[in-house]
Amino acid sequence: MAAPSPALTASGAESPDDRLRRLAGMPSGDALRIELRARVIEDWLPLAERLACRYAGRGEPLEDLRQVAAVALILSVDRFDPGLGVPFAGYATPTITGALKRHFRDTVCRIRIPRRSQELWARLASAGEQLAQREQRTVGLDELTADLGVDLARARTARLEASVQWVGSLDGDRGVPLREMVGAADPGIDGVETRCALRACLAELPARERRIVALRFVSELPQHRIAAEVGLSQMQVSRLLARSMARLRERFLA
The missing domain is CATH 1.10.10 (Arc Repressor Mutant, subunit A)
Structure with a gap:
C-alpha cells in the first residue's frame, strides 16, 4: 500500500485529494481498494450533482441526469492519474459535462x-x-x-x-405534469351570464315571492312545507309561485 500523503492535517485527517492519490497508488488486487474507491466516489459526488443540475429543465428528468453524471464521475475516478499534475476537478468536469451533452444528443x-x-x-x-x-x-x-x-x-x-x-x-x-399546468374550459363558465341575469330578475320580485322561490328551487321544499314556513295556504303558495315564474320568464326572455 502506498504511504499516506504528507498533506495530512495536524489531526491526521485525510482530504479527498489525499484519498484519491492513495487510491491511484494501490494495486488493483488490494483488498482495501474497493472500500477506498467507494469513499473517493462519495467525496466527489457533489461535483457530479452540481454539473447535473446545470442541465435541469431541458427536457430530461433531473434524476436521469444525476445518474449520467455519477457514471461519468466513476469513470473519471478510475482513469485519473495524479502524476499528470492536473487537479481532479479539472479532469472530471469536462468528462462529466461531455457525458451529459452526449446524453441529450442521443436521447432528447x-x-x-x-x-x-x-x-x-x-x-x-x-x-x-x-x-x-x-x-x-x-x-x-x-x-x-x-x-x-x-x-x-x-x-x-x-x-x-x-x-x-x-x-x-x-x-x-x-414533479408536476405539464397537463396539470395547462388551463381547460370551465364547464360552469357558460352559466355565469345566465345566473347574473336571473339574479337581476329575482331582485325585482317582492320579498315574500323571492323567499317562496328560494324555498322551492334552492331548498327544494314541497309546497305544503313552504306554506307552513311563510304562513300561507298551499293554494296561495301555488298561485304566488306560478305568478313569480311567469314574471321571471317574461323578464328573462325580454
Whole structure:
C-alpha cells in the first residue's frame, strides 16, 4: 500500500485529494481498494450533482441526469492519474459535462438551431466555466464576451437560441405534469351570464315571492312545507309561485 500523503492535517485527517492519490497508488488486487474507491466516489459526488443540475429543465428528468453524471464521475475516478499534475476537478468536469451533452444528443429531440450559434454558445459556456473558476465568482455575459472579444449582441442571440433548442418533457421536471399546468374550459363558465341575469330578475320580485322561490328551487321544499314556513295556504303558495315564474320568464326572455 502506498504511504499516506504528507498533506495530512495536524489531526491526521485525510482530504479527498489525499484519498484519491492513495487510491491511484494501490494495486488493483488490494483488498482495501474497493472500500477506498467507494469513499473517493462519495467525496466527489457533489461535483457530479452540481454539473447535473446545470442541465435541469431541458427536457430530461433531473434524476436521469444525476445518474449520467455519477457514471461519468466513476469513470473519471478510475482513469485519473495524479502524476499528470492536473487537479481532479479539472479532469472530471469536462468528462462529466461531455457525458451529459452526449446524453441529450442521443436521447432528447432538439430543435435545430444554426451551427454558428451552437458553436458560439459552446465556446462561451466552456470559457465561462474556466473564467469563473479563475475569478472565483459568477461571470456575466458582457464580461465574458469582452474577455473573448466576441460581439455581445451575437452572444445574446446564441444564448437565446440555445435556451429554446431543448424540447421540454410533458411530464415536467418538478414533479408536476405539464397537463396539470395547462388551463381547460370551465364547464360552469357558460352559466355565469345566465345566473347574473336571473339574479337581476329575482331582485325585482317582492320579498315574500323571492323567499317562496328560494324555498322551492334552492331548498327544494314541497309546497305544503313552504306554506307552513311563510304562513300561507298551499293554494296561495301555488298561485304566488306560478305568478313569480311567469314574471321571471317574461323578464328573462325580454
